[in-house]
Amino acid sequence: MAEKTPIVTDKSPREPNEGSVLPVRRGRVESVDIYEIKDTELDILETGSPMNTQLNFAIFLLTVAVATTVTLFSAEFKNQVIEIAFIVATIVGFVLGTYFLIIYMKNRKSTKSICSRIRERISITGTTATKSTHMPSQAKNNKDQY
Secondary structure, rough: EEEEEEEEOOOOOOOOOOOOOEEEEEOOOOOOOOOOOOOOHHHHOOOHHOOOOOHHHHHHHOOOOOOOHHHHHOOOOOHHHHHHHHHHHHHHHHHHHHHHHHHHHHHHHHHHHHHHHHHHHHHHHHHHHOOOOOHHHHHHHOOHHH
């Protein structure tokens, strides 16, 4: 169940009232899992965000390639330069789109394997985990601790 504990705040530049009471609701949890990670794992997880950009480029380039392929087969070009431009756009779209898709799939697998390796640490050491020195019964006696 949630506990309501009022917190008295100091004067804030946003709030002209001098000491307003801010109600805080807190729900207790039975346990908290803490995962420790290495620097190399953190570096791999940090580079996870460019994966989305690679996927976006892959989707864009493959879409352009399919659209220009359909255009090449369905249209008659009076100017040969425009036809060559469409052929180049088709080839570049397929090649780069496939390249970005392969890189995305490779990075996605490595990020998933890192996350599963980190999660396995809790299941391996879960039986020998040490308990915190702070017991929930102490929290009931001292409400100001949180």
